[in-house]
Every structure is written in structure tokens, then in C-alpha cells.
Amino acid sequence: MSLTDTAPQARRRDLRIPLAAVLIVVALAAPLIGTRYVTHSLIIALIFMLPAHGLNLLVGYTGLLSLAQAAFFGIGAYTAGLLAVHLNTPFYVNLIAAGLVSGAIALPLGIPALRLRSTSFVMCTLGFVIIGQAISKNWISLTRGDMGLSGIPKPYFELGPLSFAISGTTSFYYLALAVCVIGTLIAWALVRSPAGRNMVAIRENETLAESLGVPTWRYKLIVFMLSAAFAGVGGCLYAHYLTVVSPLTFQMYYSTTMLIIVLGGGAGMISGTVLGSLLFVGLTEALRVAPELRMIAYGFCLLVLVFWFKKGLAPLINRFWNAIGGSK
């Protein structure tokens, strides 16, 4: 349609591709321009981005509010940490294993949990986090309890005779960026696929979707497992970046952080989650100017988000994106 649309009047130029190019350049150049501290903050944003993508599939697309993300994040972190410490496996093996183990554990947890109604489901998923923490604290022979697993090596790769380690902040940034780009593309492909449309159908009206032949139960279970896998991969990045995993990985604070990223960026939008994780880290860092009042201000930010930005930043992003898209 747009090909034949040759209106004579002057058009504004489509700035979307140049903007995307600028963003890519900025993402690649960030550690070179910014300080080490900026790079560190960006890595934190990238670590949270994948679990948030997973949660977005669940909350934003399928309409299931879950607080279990921190549990799967922790499972992924411990999986990667244990493999690296005991078996000395390379990073990419840990990354895949973390995703697979978290996704696999989500199956037996999801089967009973997804049968519950809304509020009971939320509480049950919160329970997974609390119990995950208790297990990681008390299964001392495996996890070393409160001491945590330390000495997780920085990622390294072996390609034939070549092997190189990612030891610096800058190189870890590029590694996390690469993992996040791949993860974001996977999330994007998922929601663009016919299955993504079915997820939205379940969110909008589960009974209607069911009556049109959509096996809603199986989709919910699959999305629950996928979201856990995303969280697990994020946990692997976390373990290899901090080189320590402790029971504190399992905390509700992380689940709510991921929820804030998803809702703040705009649920049901991949770009919203990407922006949300940057925004969240930016906000946390900005609040450091007043350390004593930081958490109070953070609480107020949550209220502002809930009452004034009900749909997060998504409407703003959409408007901006259309505005720079040139006139038709």
C-alpha cells in the first residue's frame, strides 16, 4: 500500500532507522565513553533485562501475575555457579544449562500453581521464592548455605586452540550485551509468532480463547517455563559477573524489581522492557544522591508509576516512535 502511495506534498523524513543506528552505536560505544561505574550500572541493567523479558511474556502477554522470577533467577545463578566451581565448565555451557534447568524446574512447579486463581497464584509464586531461599540456606552440602558459593570464574571461551577469558568490566559488558540482544530477539520472535497472538488471546479472554480451540492450559505452562528459562539465563550472567552466589539471590526484592521494570516500561511491549531495565537502573543510581532517603523516594516513585503512568512508558514510546516515523 505504501509503495503506491506517492503523495505529492512534502514529507517529513522517516527518522526511525537513523535513530536505531544511533542507539546501536551508543550501545556499542557506552563503555568507551562512560566511566567504569556507568558500565557497571549498564551491566546490572542487562542482567535484569532477560528475567524481565520472561516476566513480560507472563504478565504482559499472557496476563499471569507472577512473583516467582527471583526463584528461577536464583536457580539459574546456582546452576551456573555449581557447574563452574565443581565441573569447571565453560560459560556458554553454564548459560544454556541455567536456562534449561530453570525451565525444567518450572514444569513441576507450574503444574499445580497454574491451576490456582489469580491471588492464590501470586502467593504461590511468592512461596517458591521463599522456599528457594530456605533450600539454598539449608542444603549446605550443595550450596554452602549462607556463606554462598564463591570463586565462580569469570567467563572464558575455548575455540579450538584459542581460549580467552572475559575478566574486565568492559569485556563483560559486551558479553552481556550480546546475550541480551539474542534474548531480546528470541522474545521478540516469540511474541510475533502465532503463539504470541494466542498468548494475548489468553490475556484478553481465556474462556473465549479456549472456545476458539486455543489449548490455554498448555500455553500457560509453556510460557511459565519459557519465562523461567529467561530468568535462569539472567541468573547465570549474575553469577559470572559477581563471581559469588548467596541465598540472597532468592529474594522478593528481585521479583518486584523485575515487575517494576516490566510495568514501568510498559507491559506487553518488548521495547518497553528494554527501556524499563535501563530506566530502573538509572532511577536507582539517581537516587544515590540522597542515600538516607533513597528507599523512601523509591517508594514514592512506585506510587507515581501506579497512579500516573498506569501503562508505563509504552504510550510515550509509541507516540515518539510514530512521531519520528515521518508523515504519511
Place this chain on the structure above:
Amino acid sequence: MFSTIIEQVINGIVTGSVYAIVAVGMTMIFGVLRAINFAHGEYYMLGTFGAWFAIDYLGLSYEASIVVAVLSTTVVAYVVGQLVMRRMVGAPAESGVLATLGIALILQNTVIFVFGGGYKFFAGGYIEPVSILGFSLAQQRIIILVVCLLVFIGLELMVTYSRLGMAMRAVSQNIQCCGVVGIDVPQVVLRTFVLGAALASLSGVLTAPVNVSVYGGMGELITFKTLPIIIMGGLGNVRGTFYAAMILGIAESLVATYIGLQFRDTVGFATLILMLMWRPHGLFSTQARF
């Protein structure tokens, strides 16, 4: 051996009473608002701090400190209710989670900001033990038991006979129809919320002499203890909450004694998940509502 079990069960009932008074407010708020109040334990904390402040700074007696604590918490709850809770009527679940978490952060960290983050010693209360049927029990624990019973009898009467109680039941049955028959839903939400917060603070003051230490983060722990209780009790169900709190209190006490203290704080959610697998609709309800 046998007497230890009895003693632990009695301790559990006292703990259960503490949880019950906090949880009942939370479950009533859920009934009218359909939102989990993640800040509810903070009113328990505010009550404790109010009493501690009244005793340590104002030099009041323990009895007077109860009044100060409950009144000051009521004022805070009224402000929060007017500014936030009223506006949450009909909001989606995720907004409820974030908004109440925001309030929890604000309340908890304001207290820490004003009074500091360290542990404080609570000096009031009746900690002299008395002996009943061969078991020794602190007087304060007996007070907790009696107050808990009185609170629940009062609530049963209120829910059944008072205007607010009837409005609360109406709102939790069918929120759409309430506007039609002239019930001011935000007003009912506000009053229920303030009542629930006042009960939580009362529970805080009563427990303070037993717990002895007072600190800013104590509300969070109570929130996490009461969350499983309100689900097990069947959300919005006053009597169910009472039984669930007792079960959990006793279970915690027994687990702490016979399995290990480190598992005590996990008992609630572990019980909850097992129960949800067995009876997905709650222990005291035959049909799923939420």
C-alpha cells in the same frame, strides 16, 4: 516430653493470636479492595514504635503507650488510606502489588530515617510469669490470648450487625451493585483499611514486651507471615483466618522445636503450597473465589 509438646502448642497459640489480629485486617482489606496489602505488617511495626516512643521519650506507662500507638497508627493509616488505598478501587492486581510495596518502603524507611536502623529495647509490659495448671506462662501472653478472643468476637458482631460490617459484606460480595444501592465503596475501603491497620498496630504493641527488640524491618517479617494465613483462611473470610493463624502459629512453634529454628520462617509458605495442591480453594471455602 508430653508436657513440652503442650507448652509448645500453647506458645504456638499465642503466636497464632498475634498473627490472627494482624491477618484479619489484611483479609478484610482484601475482601473490599481485592488487593493484597504488602504494607500491612508496617502498621504492626508502627504500633510497636509508637509504644516504644511513648515509653522511652514521653515517659508514659505501658497502658498509655497502647493508646498512643494505636491512635498514631490510625492517623497514619487514615492519611495513607485517603491518598492511596481509596484510589485503588478497581485497579488491576499488579498495581495493587506495586502501590502497597511502595507504601511499605516509605513507612519502613521513614521510621528508620527518623529513629535509626538499629535494634531498640522495649521496656514496657507484663513479663512476670504466672503458673497455670503446672505450665508457666508470661502474663503478657495471656493478655494477647484474651485480646485476640475479644477482637474476633467483636469483629464477628461488627461484620454481622453494624452498618460498616454490612457494607463490607456487600462490597466483598458484589462491588458493581454497591454504587447502585448507594454504598460509597471508597469510603468503606477507607474505613476497613483504617480498622485493619489499627488492629495490626494493637497486635504490635501487645507483642512488643514478648519480643523485647524493636527495629524498622520488623513489619516486613510479619507481612510475610500473614500472607499465607490469609490465603489459607480463604481470602476475606474472618473465621477462616482465625483458624489458619492458629494452625500456622502451632506449626511454627513445633517446627522450631523439633525440626530446626532455621525452618520456622518457611513453615507458612511451605504449608500454603502444600495446602493449595490439596485444596486449591482454601481450607475453609468450598468454591474458588480468587
Place this chain on the structure above:
Amino acid sequence: MTSHLPILDIQNLSKFYGAVRAVNDVSMHVNRGEIAGLIGPNGSGKSTFFDCTTGLAQPSAGKVVLDGQDITGWSLNRIAREGRMLRSFQNTVTFKALDVEENLIIAGQMFTFPSLASTFGLGRLSRSRINGLRERARELIKMAGLWDVRHQQAGNLSGGQQKLIQFASMLMPEPKIILLDEPMAGINPKIIERVVETIQYANKSLGVSFLVIEHNIDVVTSICQRVVVLDQGSKLVEGLPQDIIQDQRVREAYLGG
């Protein structure tokens, strides 16, 4: 070979809730190409009967046979997907936040993709399937007279238009039979005409059979070839529409005898 058999055959269906017999031993069938009606006073068990037939609820006893296949105990989504028997609802009508075209595409997806796994694909095959669905959706949108609003959110359209979206959605998968639960409830007379036309078009041109619960007796007499009357969970009488409205027992049931 099975063409003489009824498309839908419900045998001795019962549904009990504790001691309450919501549906009690009801048998009925819908012939191939027929529009059958199901009427009865409020609370006579029509909706429960529908729910048990379509898998939304499981019957306590009895058998449902769809096109020669026993589908008793199948879930709602399986009956829709594998049995191609679709149903409408009185209240839930459309995916309100999605536009009209998306509504129809969702309705067709599970019939075009052979397996759950294949719905996760984004390749050329997947795209061509979706494009096929989009074309079919557009044809049906034209037929339903929704062309001008096809990119609007379904929730922003009138109740009648949403009913039309639901009809068009149910035609997406080339169904064998459609069960309609009070299709005319709460819509204005102009749209009623449209809905009647759509039902007749689907019946004559697409060969879809129908079973319709309806209170509007004019609509029932004009479209249904045969009517079954339920009262207090049991089948009261069955016959031609014009005979039914004359039947003394039916009148008594409606007047609350």
C-alpha cells in the same frame, strides 16, 4: 457414508450439582445442514446443557457424539479444534483490546497450524499460513459488514457489531456446527436482521449446522427447522416451530405453571 447420521447426537445427557438436577436425561440431535432451536423458560437448564455439550462443563451422565465420534469428556478447546464444533457465549464476546482483523485471525489460528509447536514458528510457512488466514478474515469481515471498522479495537464497537465479530470469528475455522447461546440478546432490531442473514448465509452457502438458544420467538420461528423445549432440566417437547408455539404444555411452562 455417515451423511445420513445427525451431525450432533446427544444421548441421555444429565448434569447434577449435588442434589440439584440441572439437566436430567435429555436426548436430542441436530441433523446435517439443519438449524435447530433450543428454547425454554429461564432456569430450565439450556445453558448448562450447552456447557456440557461443548466441554465447558463435564456431564454427570450421557454421551455426546459429534459427526460419528464420541466426544464426551473432551475439553472445550479440543472440541473446538478437533471437532470443529464452536460455541458462542451470552456475555463474553470479543477480544476487546484487539482490532477486528486480529480477532478473526486468532479464531482461525488453531485450525491452520497442525500442532502447538508449529505456532511458535516465524518462518515462511508460518507467514503464508497467517496471510491465508488474513485473506479469509477479510472476506468474512466484508460479509459481516465490518469492513470500515476492521482496524478498530473490538471493545470500542457497539454490542451488535461485537456480536457480528463473534459470528465471523466462529466461521473462520470452517466449522461443522455452531452452537449459539442467545445470539439476539441485547442487540437492536437492525442488527438482528444482519445476524439472521449471517446465520442463513453460513447455513446455506457454507453448509454449517446450527443449534440456537433464543428467547426471541420470531427469530426462532423464522430460522429454525425444528425446536426442542426444555423445562426444569428435562425435555418437554420437540417439533416444528409453528406447532411448538401452539403447544399448551409449552405455554404453561413459560407462564410458570
